[in-house]
Amino acid sequence: MSDRVNDSKNSGASRGAGSTGGTVLKIENLHVSFGEGETRARAVRGIDLEIHRGELHALVGESGSGKTVTSTCVLGLLPTPPAIIEAGSIYYKGHDHEGDLLQFSEDKRRRTRGREIAMVFQEPGKYLNPALRVGEQIMEMLRLHLGFRGEAAEQRALEILETVGLGGNRRVLRSFPHELSGGMKQRVMIAIAICCNPSLLIADEPTTALDVTLQMQILKLIMQLRHKFDMGILFISHDLAVVHDIADRVSVIYAGKIVESGSRDEIFNSPQHPYTRLLLASVPDAAKRGKKLVTISGKVPDAEHFPTGCAFHPRCPLAEKRCADEQPPAEKLDGSRSASCFCLGKEWPA
Amino acid sequence: MGFLLFILKRFVRLLATVLIISTIIFFVIRVIPGDPALVIAGIDASDEEIASVRAKLGTDKPIGVQYIEWLGDIVRLDFGDSMISGEPVRELIFERFPLTLSLALMGISLGILIAIPLGVVSAVRRWSAWDYFGMLFSQVGMAIPSFWLAILLLLIFAVRFPLFPLFGLGSFRHLVLPALSLGFVRAAVILRLTRASMVEELSKEYVITARAKGLTETMVKYKHALRNALIPVVTITGIQFGYMLGGAIIIEQVFSLPGLGRLFLYGIYQRDFTLVQGGVVFIAVVFSLVNFLVDVLYSVINPKIRIS
Numbered sequence: 215m216s217d218r219v220n221d222s223k224n225s226g227a228s229r230g231a232g233s234t235g236g237t238v239l240k241i242e243n244l245h246v247s248f249g250e251g252e253t254r255a256r257a258v259r260g261i262d263l264e265i266h267r268g269e270l271h272a273l274v275g276e277s278g279s280g281k282t283v284t285s286t287c288v289l290g291l292l293p294t295p296p297a298i299i300e301a302g303s304i305y306y307k308g309h310d311h312e313g314d315l316l317q318f319s320e321d322k323r324r325r326t327r328g329r330e331i332a333m334v335f336q337e338p339g340k341y342l343n344p345a346l347r348v349g350e351q352i353m354e355m356l357r358l359h360l361g362f363r364g365e366a367a368e369q370r371a372l373e374i375l376e377t378v379g380l381g382g383n384r385r386v387l388r389s390f391p392h393e394l395s396g397g398m399k400q401r402v403m404i405a406i407a408i409c410c411n412p413s414l415l416i417a418d419e420p421t422t423a424l425d426v427t428l429q430m431q432i433l434k435l436i437m438q439l440r441h442k443f444d445m446g447i448l449f450i451s452h453d454l455a456v457v458h459d460i461a462d463r464v465s466v467i468y469a470g471k472i473v474e475s476g477s478r479d480e481i482f483n484s485p486q487h488p489y490t491r492l493l494l495a496s497v498p499d500a501a502k503r504g505k506k507l508v509t510i511s512g513k514v515p516d517a518e519h520f521p522t523g524c525a526f527h528p529r530c531p532l533a534e535k536r537c538a539d540e541q542p543p544a545e546k547l548d549g550s551r552s553a554s555c556f557c558l559g560k561e562w563p564a
Numbered sequence: 565m566g567f568l569l570f571i572l573k574r575f576v577r578l579l580a581t582v583l584i585i586s587t588i589i590f591f592v593i594r595v596i597p598g599d600p601a602l603v604i605a606g607i608d609a610s611d612e613e614i615a616s617v618r619a620k621l622g623t624d625k626p627i628g629v630q631y632i633e634w635l636g637d638i639v640r641l642d643f644g645d646s647m648i649s650g651e652p653v654r655e656l657i658f659e660r661f662p663l664t665l666s667l668a669l670m671g672i673s674l675g676i677l678i679a680i681p682l683g684v685v686s687a688v689r690r691w692s693a694w695d696y697f698g699m700l701f702s703q704v705g706m707a708i709p710s711f712w713l714a715i716l717l718l719l720i721f722a723v724r725f726p727l728f729p730l731f732g733l734g735s736f737r738h739l740v741l742p743a744l745s746l747g748f749v750r751a752a753v754i755l756r757l758t759r760a761s762m763v764e765e766l767s768k769e770y771v772i773t774a775r776a777k778g779l780t781e782t783m784v785k786y787k788h789a790l791r792n793a794l795i796p797v798v799t800i801t802g803i804q805f806g807y808m809l810g811g812a813i814i815i816e817q818v819f820s821l822p823g824l825g826r827l828f829l830y831g832i833y834q835r836d837f838t839l840v841q842g843g844v845v846f847i848a849v850v851f852s853l854v855n856f857l858v859d860v861l862y863s864v865i866n867p868k869i870r871i872s
Contacts, residue, residue: 289776291775291776324778327777327778328777328778328779335776340768341770341772342770342773343770343792344792344867345792345795345866346791354779354787355778358777358783390868392868406773406777
């Protein structure tokens with residue numbers, strides 16, 4: 215891949231081993247749909263996903279594949295209706311709470327948000343309140359979830375700013391979001407997310423809206439914080455280069471289903487599912503200079519009209535007859551990986 | 565600091581606005597056909613009489629000198645004497661202003677008290693009974709002419725059920741019906757804006773953040789969204805208030821209230837040049853002042869504005 219990625223490969227030794235801590239999140243057989251009858255869209259169709267403490271789990275997929283629906287569902291912010299959570303469970307084990315999030319009362323759910331499960335969004339400029347000072351946006355969390363009062367809250371907020379690399383500067387606390395640069399805003403967003411020391415951080419494309427140099431800084435910060443706070447991170451992205459840099463585990467999602475899941479090295483070094491293989495082959499790379507880039511023919515199906523059988527079969531060069539009729543089950547492969555495909559190991563057509 | 569500089573800038577703008585308006589009025593009055601001295605002295609006055617009136621009015625001096633004197637008069641809020649009654653225009657205005665001010669204050673307060681809560685509830689519970697009531701209220705409020713509403717209110721609450729006096733002055737109760745007729749229309753406008761603004765803010769991304777932080781719905785709506793939603797509402801309300809300070813000609817007429825509106829109306833009827841001229845400048849000054857205060861308030865609640 216790019217030079218940037220290779221650089222970080224060398225520093226990979228310092229990376230956490232991953233999968234060492236206990237389970238913080240376990241999604242089982244999650245089904246989410248929108249609407250009913252003709253317009254029913256099955257956005258998420260049986261997702262399984264497990265995240266351990268201190269592990270960064272990347273969920274990779276194109277837009278419309280169900281990444282955001284899944285993360286919003288974990289956070290408990292999916293509006294129902296129109297969304298219907300048809301089946302599944304989201305087991306969570308954090309500081310004070312343990313159990314199936316979907317069975318929690320609305321109030322208990324709210325109290326886990328921000329406190330135990332926090333989220334960093336894509337565009338900090340839009341996701342920060344323009345009319346509230348940065349300090350207040352952090353301190354209201356401390357007051358609400360941790361019972362901080364007065365000067366103590368401000369002191370704590372300063373420490374948190376220090377942690378995210380904004381220094382112990384009171385001027386930042388008193389700033390409004392528009393007075394800060396894009397990178398600083400994202401740091402504030404992260405400060406808000408981590409200020410109550412959550413067990414799980416959901417990062418929804420947190421660097422997509424930033425330029426490349428800032429991207430690296432923010433990613434490094436997220437990595438540092440993961441170790442410091444021993445958080446599990448669900449990292450949602452479509453940027454394979456970024457995922458290769460930072461992920462411990464990778465799950466590839468297509469049409470509301472996870473088609474392949476494994477450790478980062480397993481996924482990147484020997485992808486098994488045809489979709490993953492094509493996805494990786496379509497990334498521009500210095501080693502592929504002069505060769506024609508692979509593209510995946512066809513387009514992502516929309517959730518109202520997912521194909522029968524394996525949803526990828528109309529675009530799959532390996533597809534057989536039964537791919538259109540039956541859904542391939544998730545198959546456990548060597549190591550820690552699994553993939554859902556009837557044609558695993560089949561020769562790639564020339 | 566940035567804030568003080570902002571206030572200073574806006575204050576300079578206020579002075580510039582008043583200067584420009586005064587200048588325009590000065591020249592408009594001089595461009596309008598007809599010599600005020602002739603009007604005052606009468607059709608069959610002798611040349612000497614006319615000349616003496618001109619000397620008294622100062623219109624015999626070069627136009628540059630007149631202009632400087634005019635600006636000096638405005639700084640002292642000295643608008644000369646009424647051509648009809650001979651009383652100083654400033655006194656005439658200051659005599660009427662307290663009534664107009666209290667009417668405007670009551671009217672806008674009533675408007676705000678009705679409109680903002682109803683607008684917010686309409687937005688938060690969209691398509692609920694509250695929302696339909698709110699929308700009906702604002703439709704009707706904007707469609708009804710205020711004089712008709714005033715007469716209707718008089719018929720019901722002064723004639724049929726004599727809860728309030730029919731006309732006149734003297735107590736708080738005299739002002740209730742006029743303030744209500746004024747406030748109703750303002751409420752209709754403010755309600756619409758509040759609802760639209762709140763609906764828009766509730767769909768913004770930072771509201772998702774607020775929910776993701778685990779805040780209660782009350783905090784999400786009334787701390788995070790409402791704060792932003794009120795920003796445009798403050799401006800519109802301030803401008804409406806500014807208008808009301810110029811006097812409400814129709815409402816004052818219906819309730820026989822001696823406010824600024826009627827003063828200026830009679831000034832126009834009677835060709836009282838100095839009164840009209842003073843009145844226009846006064847309204848301009850008050851309106852600019854209110855706008856200045858609204859700008860200051862706006863910058864307090866909307867930090868972004870201070871940058872530009």
